[in-house]
Every structure is written in C-alpha cells, then in structure tokens.
Amino acid sequence: MNAKINTKRKRVKFASDNVTGACPEVLDAIIKANDGIAPPYGNDEISDVLQEKFSKIFEKDVIVYPTASGTASNALALSAISPSFGNIYCHKFSHINVDECGAPEFYTGGAKLVPLSGKDGKITVDELNDNIGGFGIVHHTQPSIVSITQATETGEVYTLDQIRNISEIAHKKKLKVHMDGARFANALVSLDVTPAEMTWKSGIDILSFGATKNGCIAAEAIIIFNKELVGNLPFLLKRSGHLLSKMRFVSAQLDGYISNDVWLKNARHANLMAKKLSDGLVSSKQVKLEYPTEANEVFVKLPKKMVEQLITEEYMMSNEEFDGKTVRLVTSWNTKEKEVEEFLKTIFNN
Amino acid sequence: MNAKINTKRKRVKFASDNVTGACPEVLDAIIKANDGIAPPYGNDEISDVLQEKFSKIFEKDVIVYPTASGTASNALALSAISPSFGNIYCHKFSHINVDECGAPEFYTGGAKLVPLSGKDGKITVDELNDNIGGFGIVHHTQPSIVSITQATETGEVYTLDQIRNISEIAHKKKLKVHMDGARFANALVSLDVTPAEMTWKSGIDILSFGATKNGCIAAEAIIIFNKELVGNLPFLLKRSGHLLSKMRFVSAQLDGYISNDVWLKNARHANLMAKKLSDGLVSSKQVKLEYPTEANEVFVKLPKKMVEQLITEEYMMSNEEFDGKTVRLVTSWNTKEKEVEEFLKTIFNN
C-alpha cells in the first residue's frame, strides 16, 4: 500500500488545533520534570500525585492512565471493556470510526464499530435503541459499548440531558459508556458544568481525556470512574508500547495542564475565538453555517470564490471527512484575535 | 489480573538509564520546536529534514519513522516484516521476549518468538542454524526474522563479524534481520565503528534506533534500510496510536540528539562511567563480574552484605530479569564521576 503520511500540506492556519505547540505552563512543567532522576514507567512522584489531582477535579477516586496519543487512549479504553466480538455503537463521523485506521478493531481483536447516522454529529437515543440487540445469540456480535464524542466531530456539544439519556439506555441494556474527550475542555466550558457532571454523574464509565490539542505536546489520559472496569488495562498499555519508560514527562504535561485551571482558560479562549470567527462569517449572507458553533470548531459552506481566495492566502481549506463543500475551521488555545480578523478580511476580500 | 505498574520503587540510582531526563540539547530542541504552527502527523519540516539527517548518518537513503517508545519501535518493526505465523528468533533474555508483555505477538497477530539460549547475551550462529527450519510446511510457523539486541541485555556488544555471520545465515535462508538498538549509541562507540558498518553493511534490514535512554524524553525511530520492507508500516503506526499528532516534538528530540554528535558524546560518557564502575568493583576479590562491561551496563555478583548495604543507602539493587544474585548497574549520559565514587565507597563500606 502506498501511504500518504507526508501530504506536504503546508497551509495549516485554522486547519486544526493540533498544529499548535504547548502552552507555557505545560512547557514549564516538562522543563521542571527534567531535573534529577525518577523511577520509570509511571512509578514517579509526578505520576503518583496526578491520580489525586484528577480525583479532586472529578470529585471521585478515579484511575488515570496517561498516554501520549488520543488514538491510543480511545483504543485502549475500548479494548479494556469490550470483548473481541463486541459491538461498539458510535456516530458514523466519530474519530474512532473514521480517523484511527481501525485502531479500536486492532486493540479489541476485532470488535465491530456500529456506525449510527445520528442527528448532525450526535447519536440519538432512538437510533441507538433500534440498533442494540441480539444479546446472547452466538451468531451475532454482542452489544458492549456506546461511545460518544464530546465535543462532537461537528463542533456541537452534547447537553447533560442528552448524555444522561444515552447512558441510561446503555446501562439498562448492560452496555458501558465511553466518552472520546479529545476536546473535553472545550465542551466543558461550553456547557459551563463540572467535569463530574459531564462524565460519571451523567453515566460515563470511561473517558479519553484529551490534552494534546488544548495546550500539551503529547498527553492524554484514560480516566476510569469505576475500578472494576480497569480489567487488563495495565498489561494492554505495556503490550501496545504505550507505557512510556520516562512516563513522568507525560504526567508532567498533564499536571501543568490541569493545575491552576490552565486547561479551562485555554479552552475558553479557543471557544471565544471560534465564536468570533463564526459570528464574523455568518454576517455574510453568502456563508452558511453547517452546524452551530458550540466549541472551538466552525463548519461553514462557502462560495467557491471564497475558498479559492483562502487557498491562495495559505489557509487550510480542505476537509476530507465531510463533503467537499463544507469547510472546517478550528481555533486553539493560542489563536490570536488578530488572526481571526485577518481571516475574515481575507475571506471577504478586503 | 492485579498489575503492579506502581511498584513504589524509589531507589533508582544506577537502576537504569531510563531514570534520567533529557540532555540539554534535546530539551532545547523541544523548546525551539514549540514556536509557531506546523502540520501534524509528521508532515512538518523538522520531521522532513530528519529523513535526510539520518540518511547522512547511515550513508544510505533510509526511511525513518519516529515513535515515542522502544516497545512500539520493536513491535512495529517486527510486524512490518513478519507474517502472523512467523518465527522470530531471538535471545531468551531479549527485551522483545521478556520485557514487552508480548508486544511483538500482539502487533504481528500472533507470531512466535523462538527463544535461543545463546552464549551469555548473544545469539550464536550454530544455535540459530539448528533452529531455523520447517520452511513451507503448513503445520509449522515459518522462519521470518532474526532479532538481535545491540548492546545486548547483558551489556555485551556484538562484534561486526558476529553481526555479519548472523545476517549471512538469516539472509541465506530468506529471513530478515532486525536490530533492537535500545542502546545503539552505547554499542556504536564501544565498537568505534560507523552506524552504517554496524547496521546495513553488516546485514541489518531494520533497526529500532533507541534515543530515550541516552538523552531524550520519549524518542525512538524505526529505521528501514530497504524501501521494500516498509510494507504497511505507515498504517500500522497509525492503527496502533503511535502516529502522534504533534509528531514534530518527537522529531525535534531526535534532531537535537543526532545533531552535533550529541548522541555519541552522551554514549561515550555513559560507557566510560560504566567502565570506571566496573573496574572499581572488580578490584575487590569479593565481587565477580558476570559479563564483560562493554557498554553502559555492569553485571556483578555481590556478597549478601554488600547488597544489604546498598539497599540501605538508597541504591536500586534488584534485578528481576536474571537470577536473584546478579546485580545490574546502569550508567547514563549524565552519571557523574563522583556518583560512581560514592557508590564504590558505599559498597566497600568506608
């Protein structure tokens, strides 16, 4: 197979929140962690303390496994709680279904992602209900997990009620609920609720807590709200090469990120910039907002000439996940107000 | 299963080279890479240039895939060139056989590691020759790869002749040769040869190039000396969560590491400290050197009272991989001469 890792894509402004570096607090934490020696594989003090800090944030004794990639977080979390013949219900646009090259299937040993059409970027209770079935019949893969993405791939944010309704059905039918929180902070500040409310209090069993996009270098965490769900995860982490020897540097990033509300501050800024961008865009009748701007992503349909103008001005203007006409614009923790203004100027060609 | 990731092991002096942080040049490279935005997933400029730099170092157009963990490097490299029913011949002490919780088996979909007894820490040509067989017979797993570790798990270093002899047999029988170079630099400066000589010129097909232990935070590289062996590796990397979105920070570490001979300087220092430690230890008749000290690891048998003395003084004195009586001591890029002296003082109790 001829793979295009190197797409030579150089126009990356507003292309994604993964084009940025680390925020100062996170970089400082790395530099600080570099002093002296420490036990490897997460046996260090920073990693130790992290468990407590996350437990405080989530108002519950949680179990935290830091990882260096979001795909790893998702796939490992799912593989901890799904049998190899499990069904994992997810939105058809979801990252686990579309953008991880089959990582969940690899890690689970062949579980089946059941893609749901949803409404916009969200799973609906009715469709979920219709699709869960076949329990105990050996011919069928077995309903095991519902996975939702918060914020969604369309930049929308599930309300607490929506999360609760999905979890309720899942739990009634003995499924577990996973949240892909690649943009967890952006969703959290959008809803203005507590981390506990958006997760275990609404029925989430296991969370992929994203941090890379919102100010880290390579730091995510699998957060488990129920000790019984840990399963074989420690072995699966090691076995997949995701138990880093100098784990303290991942833990340090997370520490810098969640301390002093850095993560919330970063997310609020990104969301604000997205709002500003979105408002600026829809001020033109030529621009159609595809989904409501609820976090740090803006989806718009633009006239052809606008797209062309953006491309010549070094903006990233392709979006392979959805149809060719919709443009995704992503803001981040360090998007400058001036950059938004420049973008709007460019697009409105003056 | 009740896993002990947290062993609360606090005595880590000389315990391993993974207890250290990054060397200044690597840390600087990270800080520098943090400026501005860059395309994700290795499409950035730092990652691009890395291919050229490694090609220069190895005197050949190599293909480089940076990863964040050595276990990932090894398992991915092996899975790129072994079928699921392949035999991977390795030393019984090898990291892939003993210390990766079955990562090669997981990544290959069930290949069989064939453990060889070897002589000390090295595979012998004769044993290898005796064990490779069963070609084309469907009942048997199929000989596919020979994997050697350089430096070995016993701190010894294969000579060029030894590598060449192993490769020759492997290639004659149509197997590929993998080198686990977790301590590649330490072996290289020990032999005082070129990277090309120690790898493709001696028949190595694919290399796990280690950098974490010798001065990075989390940076390794899969280096392929023959384009035809790339296989599906790009997809396998992504699918296993090892294609980091902000890959430029792994590439930056490698860049800082291989530029200006930083890696060689680091390794020379570590080896020198090991030599000093080894020499100091064997000056006592009570200490028996288990294997020759050829890189940055010292293996000794100590009288019980010495072990006890070390433990009380916060030195790490257990070694689960070998038998209970052998103690492994590892020096690193930043081991201070004074630390070696203190250790010797402690052990000789004066």
Next chain:
Amino acid sequence: MNAKINTKRKRVKFASDNVTGACPEVLDAIIKANDGIAPPYGNDEISDVLQEKFSKIFEKDVIVYPTASGTASNALALSAISPSFGNIYCHKFSHINVDECGAPEFYTGGAKLVPLSGKDGKITVDELNDNIGGFGIVHHTQPSIVSITQATETGEVYTLDQIRNISEIAHKKKLKVHMDGARFANALVSLDVTPAEMTWKSGIDILSFGATKNGCIAAEAIIIFNKELVGNLPFLLKRSGHLLSKMRFVSAQLDGYISNDVWLKNARHANLMAKKLSDGLVSSKQVKLEYPTEANEVFVKLPKKMVEQLITEEYMMSNEEFDGKTVRLVTSWNTKEKEVEEFLKTIFNN
C-alpha cells in the same frame, strides 16, 4: 457472557436449508472414501482430483481449499486478500456482517465491514461508489474488498449484469471481489448460466462455494480464480484449525456433490419447491411477498393469526435477522411437494 447456543428450537420445518441431512450421492461418497488408508491433510487422491473437477466446472484452472464450514470459508477467503486495516464493503444484511459473530474481523485481524443499505438484499453500484474512498490516507481504513452474496440474504439473485457492474467499479479502484456462495447452486440454476459466467467471467476473484445447505454434511470450498490471490491461505487454514487431518472426507462430499450434476439437480428441486410455496402463499390477498422468490427462500408478511397457526403446528416461524413481521421460509434439496401442500393447508387453515 451468557450464550444461547442451545435455543431448544424444535420447530424446524422450512426453517432453513441447514436442517436437512446429506443427499444419497454425498453419503455414498463418504462411505466409499472410508475404505483403506490415505495421506492426511488433503494430500489424498480424492482431494487431488477435486482440483481438476472444479477446474473443469469453472472452465479455468482454479485453486480449491475445502473447508467444513461456511463461516470459515468466508472469513478465510477475506483474510487472504484483506490487510488488517482493510475495508470490506458488504450489504448490511449479509451473513458476514450479521451472522458470523465477527469472524471476518477475527480472521483479518480487525478489518472493517462497511455495511451498505442496498436495494432490497443487493448492493447498488451508486452506494458502493459513494463509499469507496480515502485511499492511501493513513488515518482511514483502506478499501480492499467488495463482498456480495449470491443468492442474497433476501432470496434474490444478482443478475450477471449486476455482478459485472459491481466488479467493474471494484477493480477500477483496485479492490478485489468476493462472492459468498452459501447458496451458489440455487442462484446458478435460477439464472440458468454457467459457473464461469456467474463468477470470474463477471469479475469474481474469490468464491465461498457452499455445499452444506444443498446436500452435504459439512463441506464448503474456497475457490480462487487467480493464483496470485492465494497469499498465505494454506497457513491461515492450518492456523485456524480448518485443515482437517482426514480432509478426504470433506473432499469426498464435494466430489459426490459436484459429480453428475447432483448439485444442480438438488438446487433446481429446492428452487421449484420455493416457487410452488411462494405461488401458493401469494394466492391469498392476506399474504404479502416481501422479496421476489428467485432461489430457495420465500419472504412473506403474514397476518398474526396465520403466524400463530403455524407455530402451533410445529413450523418454524421466527426470523431474527429482519423485522419481526417478516417470515422466512426455506426449501431444500429434499423438500417434498406434499410438505409444501401441507404447509399451505395449515396456513390457510383448512
């Protein structure tokens, strides 16, 4: 998990074509094969000759691997030609997607079945065309195979034109085409074409040739029309426990089945009985035919009272695959005309 292998379902008349035994010719072949000794694992003479007989039937040098189960045939065939990160496009009703507990995912190491809605039980060219994409992009699983079922799960039969059109798109995009021929003979006699026409001449690359349902005990065959697609299949067969030691008894069944047009005779009879049953049913205005009866399966919607009547009379009246209201009735090689008449009498309650 609490699995229901034992569903204690005792009403099996018209329930499926797998409730019958072997036809006399097949049973005779088994008995005949039982004389004397023979090399194991398919090295016997019956297995040898089978390759030639199938090659004659398909007017091409085919490669044949007998197996004892249809699920094995499908999963092995798919795993021979799909990478672990492949996309396998199939109808959402297809056996591989719904009724094999994830066997294709298991055998391929995690490939993704992409379920298409189709029109009735058939894949459409347009939907297929819309769904194949993402080539070479490491984030996406890679389009690899289109799998169609002939006859389909709705009892319909793809025309040669329909097969050709699907194959054409698949091949243009470098995918392979698999046919699940669990009811291959029923489809063949329905179309009244040659085996070659319905397979490789219409673009089929690999076929799961079903025989169990149509008169064998446990005999299927993977038939490959292009030697290059054999891949690692011999090892995969062995490795999955599907290379039976006394393979000659599977080969013997297939021999008895394909010799003297036994398979065609059996299928013609089953189809005729289905037609008779279908015609009898739709003679009532209360009965609605769900799909056209083109092979040996009849799908009807019945009024509730008819269903109840059937259940009391020991007919099998559930169908888990589709919605609760549709009843599937299956005829087989030994369905008696009288049994059809009795069924119609029962249902029309006189």
Next chain:
Amino acid sequence: MNAKINTKRKRVKFASDNVTGACPEVLDAIIKANDGIAPPYGNDEISDVLQEKFSKIFEKDVIVYPTASGTASNALALSAISPSFGNIYCHKFSHINVDECGAPEFYTGGAKLVPLSGKDGKITVDELNDNIGGFGIVHHTQPSIVSITQATETGEVYTLDQIRNISEIAHKKKLKVHMDGARFANALVSLDVTPAEMTWKSGIDILSFGATKNGCIAAEAIIIFNKELVGNLPFLLKRSGHLLSKMRFVSAQLDGYISNDVWLKNARHANLMAKKLSDGLVSSKQVKLEYPTEANEVFVKLPKKMVEQLITEEYMMSNEEFDGKTVRLVTSWNTKEKEVEEFLKTIFNN
C-alpha cells in the same frame, strides 16, 4: 509464501493414525443421523444427549463443545482461559507448539507458548516450577496455563501421579491445566484408569478430547470440568467458524465413538499392535527403542539400510518433528496383526 499442503506423500502405512477412516460404529452413527431434519448449530437431540453421555463417562457434569478438528479444540480451549498476554507452558515437542502453525497464538490474540525441554516427552515439575514467574509485573507476559499432552508426542503416558503433581503446582500458582488428549483413549487404556481419574480428579481443568485418530472422521470435543471456565467459548467457536451448522453429524460421530466402549476397544487394539510392533523391533540388536512404547506409537532408531528397505516397500519413513534418525511408527484402531508381521518381515529383510 510457498506452502506445501500437497506433499504427495504416498507411503502412509504406519505413518500416523490419521490415515485411517472411521470405524463401523461411527460410520453407522453418521448414516443414522442423516434421517430427517434437525435444528442446526448443535441444538439437535443427538448433541443434547451427548452432554449427558459425556457427563456419565466423566462422573461429573461436564460441558462439551464438539469440534471438527484437534487444532481447533486445542486453540479454542486455550483461548477460553488465557488472556492475550498469557504464558502457556508446554513441552517443546507439543503439538500446540510445533504442529499447529501458531493456532494457539492466533486464537488467544498473541499469548506466548513457553516451551519446556522436559524429560523425554514429558514436562517435569522442577522445570515448570523454575519457569513460572513474573506475576503482576506489567512488563512480563502472565503465567496462565499449563498444557500437557496425553499420550505425549513421544508415545509415553503421564502417570496419574505425574499429572497430579503438575496440576498441583499450576493450581497453587493460580494457573489452569489443559490436556491435549488427541490420543486420550490410547493413554487411558494404557494406564487402565477411569476418564475421571485421568482428568479432573488429577487436576485437569479443560480437555481436548480426541476422537478423529481413534475411529472418527472429523470429531473432537472440548470438555470443560468447571462451568466457570466456559468464558466466551460459545462466541469464540462461532467466530472462528467451528460451530458447524449441521453439528449433529459431529455429535453423532462422538456418540457412536463413546457408546458401547467402542473408543476403548479401538484404543486397546491400537496399543496392542504397537506393543507387538515394538517387541518385534527390539528383538533385533540393530534397533534401538527411543522411548518406551506406552500407547500406539513406536519410536525407534534404525540402521540406514533398514530405513532404505522400508522406503522401497512403500512404508512411511520420515519424521520431521524429531531428528532425522528417529522413526515414528503409529498403529491404529484397524491395524491388522498381519500388517505388523509384514512390516517386521520387510524390515528384517526376509
């Protein structure tokens, strides 16, 4: 890979017990099962009754899953009770290690077979004890199963004491014990004990009950002595294509085999013939018995000229599993006394 399924090996007398057909009682059972219709997938009456019959034979409520191949039985049994990162301790000669092309690795998702040198063909308690370790340490694959073969690959039979001692160590360390009983009956009559004594009363947790070699066509059974060990086996069976639709024909074979002591009669005869063959051979000083003849296999070292003589007379004289000089001779349920005599005549060349 170029696989040699077809080895065109035509000299098969005494080559193996899988070169024979079915005994009359088993063939009759198949013919009888062919009457009428029956529920598929093991929901038939024959399969139902089989559970009771096996429970009676084993003096315990056992759970029985019929399969069509021994490799499947072994791999499925192991995968039901080992995690993907498990260690399965076995003899280096064992079928699961040498002759199943990695089936246990495939089915378990990558568990590691730890090959023990043993004494002759048997695992020793001391070596087992030395090798089990690393519990709970995430870097190491985890001790999970001890698998022994009864009769062994060297034709020897574990005594009850030997089985008990192995089980005791395994259970003390929380491992499960699997018995590969491909030649279960031959071992049983050799020891002259009850099935219960040779299995669960001696600590066996799960058994691959072989029947194919000793008089069936393709019939084995996974027998579980403790309901808690069933795990996900029903799904794993289906998912691997080993839940045959017309399962009643496998069950029928097993029924014919275990009813009226057919299996014991067959095994006694095979063992007797092996004894006769063995005695005849060692009457010559030129022949050296390699292992004691305790079941239906004879291992001898022959002078070169004898081997050559045998080859010209159409006897099977190769043995790939051990060294080239040892010849394996296998008798079966239908070996005739006259055939033994002819063999001895041939070899002694008169």
